[in-house]
Amino acid sequence: MxxxxxxxxxxxxxxKFFQDEYNTHLEPKDIIVNxxxxxxxGDYSVVLFPFLKRFKTNPNELGDKLAAYxxxxxxxxxxHEIIKGFLNLTLKNTIWTSQLEAMLESGEDYGRQxxxxxxxxxxxCSPNTNKPLxxxxxxxxxxxxxxxQILDFAGNTVKKVQxxxxxxxxxxxxxxxxxxxxxxxxxxxxxxKGDHFVGHYYVMFEQKFKAEYASWQETEPGKKxxxxxxxxxxxxxxxxKRYKNQYFNTASAIxxxxxxxxxxxxxxxxxxxxxxxxxxxxxxxxFDITYAELGVDFDKLYYESDTYLLGKKMVQDGLDKEIxxxxxxxxxxxxxxxxxxxxxxxxxxxGTSVYITQDIGTAIKRHEDFGFNKSVYVVADEQDYHFQAxxxxxxxxxxxxxxxxxxxxxxMVDLPSGKMKSREGTVVDADDLVVxxxxxxxxxxxxxxxxxxxxxxEKQSIFTDIGLGALKYFILKVQPxxxxxxxxxxxxxxxxxxxxxIQNAYVRIRSVLSKVEMSEMELSSEYTWQPQEVNLLILLDxxxxxxxxxxxxxxPSNVAHYAFDLAKEYHKFYHDHRILTAETELAKAAxxxxxxxxxxxxxxxxxxxxxxxxEKM
RNA sequence: GGCUCCGUAGCUCAGCUGGAUAGAGCAGCUGACUUCUAAUCAGCAGGUCUCAGGUUCGAAUCCUGACGGAGUCACCA
Numbered sequence: 001m002x003x004x005x006x007x008x009x010x011x012x013x014x015x016k017f018f019q020d021e022y023n024t025h026l027e028p029k030d031i032i033v034n035x036x037x038x039x040x041x042g043d044y045s046v047v048l049f050p051f052l053k054r055f056k057t058n059p060n061e062l063g064d065k066l067a068a069y070x071x072x073x074x075x076x077x078x079x080h081e082i083i084k085g086f087l088n089l090t091l092k093n094t095i096w097t098s099q100l101e102a103m104l105e106s107g108e109d110y111g112r113q114x115x116x117x118x119x120x121x122x123x124x125c126s127p128n129t130n131k132p133l134x135x136x137x138x139x140x141x142x143x144x145x146x147x148x149q150i151l152d153f154a155g156n157t158v159k160k161v162q163x164x165x166x167x168x169x170x171x172x173x174x175x176x177x178x179x180x181x182x183x184x185x186x187x188x189x190x191x192x193k194g195d196h197f198v199g200h201y202y203v204m205f206e207q208k209f210k211a212e213y214a215s216w217q218e219t220e221p222g223k224k225x226x227x228x229x230x231x232x233x234x235x236x237x238x239x240x241k242r243y244k245n246q247y248f249n250t251a252s253a254i255x256x257x258x259x260x261x262x263x264x265x266x267x268x269x270x271x272x273x274x275x276x277x278x279x280x281x282x283x284x285x286x287f288d289i290t291y292a293e294l295g296v297d298f299d300k301l302y303y304e305s306d307t308y309l310l311g312k313k314m315v316q317d318g319l320d321k322e323i324x325x326x327x328x329x330x331x332x333x334x335x336x337x338x339x340x341x342x343x344x345x346x347x348x349x350x351g352t353s354v355y356i357t358q359d360i361g362t363a364i365k366r367h368e369d370f371g372f373n374k375s376v377y378v379v380a381d382e383q384d385y386h387f388q389a390x391x392x393x394x395x396x397x398x399x400x401x402x403x404x405x406x407x408x409x410x411x412m413v414d415l416p417s418g419k420m421k422s423r424e425g426t427v428v429d430a431d432d433l434v435v436x437x438x439x440x441x442x443x444x445x446x447x448x449x450x451x452x453x454x455x456x457x458e459k460q461s462i463f464t465d466i467g468l469g470a471l472k473y474f475i476l477k478v479q480p481x482x483x484x485x486x487x488x489x490x491x492x493x494x495x496x497x498x499x500x501x502i503q504n505a506y507v508r509i510r511s512v513l514s515k516v517e518m519s520e521m522e523l524s525s526e527y528t529w530q531p532q533e534v535n536l537l538i539l540l541d542x543x544x545x546x547x548x549x550x551x552x553x554x555x556p557s558n559v560a561h562y563a564f565d566l567a568k569e570y571h572k573f574y575h576d577h578r579i580l581t582a583e584t585e586l587a588k589a590a591x592x593x594x595x596x597x598x599x600x601x602x603x604x605x606x607x608x609x610x611x612x613x614x615e616k617m
Numbered sequence: 618g619g620c621u622c623c624g625u626a627g628c629u630c631a632g633c634u635g636g637a638u639a640g641a642g643c644a645g646c647u648g649a650c651u652u653c654u655a656a657u658c659a660g661c662a663g664g665u666c667u668c669a670g671g672u673u674c675g676a677a678u679c680c681u682g683a684c685g686g687a688g689u690c691a692c693c694a
Contacts, residue, residue: 028633037637047636049674084637085674128694165694245693331692340620348692353692384621385689411623412688419687441656452655466656478630483623483687490629490643494656497630497642504656512653561631564641575649575658617656 002548003102003110005541007033009075010044017069022055035538041081042088042539045540049085058120062085096529096537099390103540103597104523110597111543113155113551121370122148124378126162126299129283130170131199135420135486136380137415137430142610143480144368144378145296146406146556149608153238154551159299159370166280167305170202172261175275176254177201177208193431195286198279209254211242213247221251266352292411292434293434295610300369302362308353308556311361315346318397339392341385346393351522359390360397367401374404376554381409381481408554411483413475428486438467440492441500450616465612466500467492471610473499477560497564499611502602505567505574506613512579515590521593527586532573533594539566546609563605570598 004012011028016219018026032047046066048059055062063082067089070077076092103110122146127133133141152158176199178185187197187326216222229238248255284463291297315332319600324334324346334348346357364377374410377387387407393400413420420427442463445451451459478484494500529537543562550558571599579595581590603613 032636034636038640040637045637051638071653080644086637168694170686170694190666249692269654307622342690350692352692354692378686381622382688383694388621406645409622416628417632426637448654448656474629481622482630485629485631493643495643496656498656500656501642503643508654508657510654515653557631568641571657571658574653575655578653580653617654 002114003106005537005544006044006075006095007035007542007545010070010089013070013073013075014046014066017066018051021065021069026169031595035542036088039085040088042090042091043534044091046087047085048082048087050086050146051110054594059085061088068185072536091217093528094525096524096534097527099541100537102521104593108600108604110251110601111411111547112153113544113547116155118155118373119157119359120151120369121159121161121366121375121377122151123161123163123373123376124148124297126164126379127287128165128170129198130174130202130440131551132193132286133197133430135413135430135433138294138430138433138471139475139484140378140380141291141296142409142475143408143556143611144292146476146559146608147376147378147554149610150303150500150547150550150556150559153604153608154547156551159372160297161302162298163298163302163307163358163368166604167265167276167308169258169262171279172605173196173205173209173275174202175272176258176261176280177205178279179275187285188280193286193289194282194284195290196431197286198283200448201364205254205258209248209252212252212254213244216247216251226253253376255339279381279564290430290434293431295612302342302365302578303563304358304362306433307361308358309361310364311357312347314352314397315357315358315365319348323396323398334393334396336389336392336396339388339395341389341392342350344389344393356386356393356398358388360393361391363394363405363566364399369478372401372404374406375401376408378408378410380412382412382482383407384409384616398412406554408480413484413486414526416485416487428488433471433488434468436488437471437492438464441467441470441494444494444500445617448617454616458604461616462552462617464492465614466503466617468610469499469503470494471499472609473502473560476556476609477564479555499606500617502563502606503611503613504566504568504617506599506602506606507615507617508574509570509595509602510615513596513599515580518592518596521589523590523593527584527590530588534589535569538564540597540601543605544606550608559605559608563602563609566602566605570595570602 008028008578011031012034014031014033015026015028018024027550032050034045034047036042036045048062051062052058059082063080066087067077067080070080070089076095078090078092080090081088099252121142125137125141127137148158148160179202182201187194190197200443224244226236226239229243230236238512249259261272265276315324318331318334319326324332326332327349330349330351331345333343333345335343337343341521344356347353363375366372379387384407387409391402391407394405415428416424417426441464445463445466449463454462475484475486546558550556575592579588579591582591606613
């Protein structure tokens with residue numbers, strides 16, 4: 001917890017050097033210290049260029065002075081070399097021993113940052129209740145979960161929440177289809193997972209609607225709509241695509257029915273509410289299974305049906321205070337031009353709420369509940385504008401905490417064939433995907449002699465860890481803001497830069513450690529660390545910085561790449577060095593303890609990604 | 618069209634708060650298991666960092682502009 005990395009120490013001492021020698025204050029963090037590039041002699045390098053002009057000196061003079069200063073300080077510089085403006089340092093062997101000792105002392109908490117007073121709310125997943133979760137939700141969930149873990153490990157108090165969009169026209173569509181065609185079926189009678197069950201009726205509604213729309217296009221009113229409203233040179237097909245929503249709201253019989261159901265819901269019609277509750281419950285039961293499969297949970301759930309009224313009230317208040325304005329048709333708007341945005345509708349002319357209305361209510365409730373220092377919304381980048389508008393609206397209303405709202409925007413997931421389109425049935429279902437990756441892991445393990453004797457249940461648990469490890473790592477290794485291509489065949493790869501590769505490094509270590517009594521092992525300052533061991537120590541030393549940076553940027557991919565680098569370096573070390581039959585007892589103990597720390601750090605890194613480590617594979 | 622984001626090896630991605638010769642993995646080709654777990658390791662090959670200017674000791678990284686791709690600009694969410 002109070003571990004200070006070598007780079008931090010070098011920065012601190014260098015800052016002190018400039019204070020002592022030049023009577024100038026430099027922020028330690030502004031002093032550039034790098035891990036040395038491969039193929040160059042040394043462990044760390046200090047970049048001298050930035051100081052040369054300022055202190056009217058040259059690299060050799062400054063470098064020698066600095067090196068001399070280091071040598072009398074605690075950092076333990078063994079030797080130095082000045083090359084092209086870089087001061088390259090090799091640390092004393094004993095520094096590595098003492099650093100590893102400090103790491104071991106921190107145990108599982110190595111890398112964890114001291115607790116601060118910040119509460120961070122992280123919203124993620126936030127599904128609609130009319131259909132099952134898909135690949136897009138999976139990226140969302142994994143990013144949100146991992147960001148939460150990282151924030152927690154970085155010292156914050158974290159609250160994981162979601163807003164469930166449980167009301168509105170979408171769920172009414174499913175309800176209507178069930179009423180008309182369900183014949184009283186339930187998830188139990190049809191032996192279907194609840195969310196899929198409800199989704200089935202949603203799809204059914206869309207199909208019926210589509211058919212109705214197609215035949216309407218052949219009727220006189222349908223043709224007339226094209227003639228009247230079609231733009232010049234607009235093809236029929238394009239027009240009808242554009243006109244679909246309007247048709248739904250004005251001419252569609254089935255649309256009329258759905259909207260009538262929504263009105264009944266809003267007026268609190270008992271039977272409608274009961275059905276709505278029932279269908280939502282089916283969906284929640286289904287979601288819960290998916291969350292459990294993915295290994296995620298939430299601290300608090302918000303429901304749109306609970307928050308939209310507060311949102312409406314805030315809009316009314318804002319109107320009363322003339323922060324917002326009303327158009328002649330009765331719709332209420334906010335002018336966000338001061339924020340370089342547009343005008344945004346807050347309430348429809350019929351008084352019903354739109355998306356942003358409930359988001360206002362939700363933000364307020366959330367602030368009341370947690371008094372957060374930061375509230376993070378994990379939502380795809382297609383909603384970038386929406387969140388700008390939401391935050392600006394909150395600011396316009398006058399909420400101080402509006403500056404603490406943050407949209408963690410992530411890119412949408414594409415398939416190799418292009419965009420996922422529900423209409424074309426190319427959406428990858430979350431549950432199917434999980435089954436697929438776990439099957440693939442089982443398939444890859446069928447020849448493993450390490451698992452043959454295990455009970456079936458234990459094997460299944462390992463396959464789940466590995467399959468999910470592959471899937472989660474594949475998604476999390478990409479920076480959130482980048483759009484990513486999801487190639488199903490690549491996502492189940494278990495070789496190279498993958499989750500299983502990292503898990504394998506851990507498993508190898510665990511296997512070795514299981515053959516000795518670790519409590520008898522002691523580090524000795526007599527042992528001279530080998531280059532590959534120093535490489536591992538350099539990586540381990542950086543873990544805290546990785547945690548801090550990842551928390552600051554809300555970027556799990558940073559942790560993912562770190563875990564891979566560490567695993568890769570370990571695999572190499574493992575290949576080239578004997579551990580249990582090391583040259584000397586000193587070497588054996590040193591390597592065992594080093595391996596132990598690597599295993600712990602790998603496990604912790606993967607934990608931050610929401611990935612479990614199996615003990616065998 | 619306005620605004621926002623992205624553009625690095627055949628493919629998937631790092632590196633981006635400016636630092637040394639731009640890195641991994643996959644795919645391709647060569648090798649290494651009677652050995653602590655080969656889901657591993659080593660090697661070969663693969664680049665105009667989209668392009669053009671600018672800033673500077675130094676630019677994949679910062680700025681400007683172009684080109685290419687995506688998103689958004691709903692009384693949808």
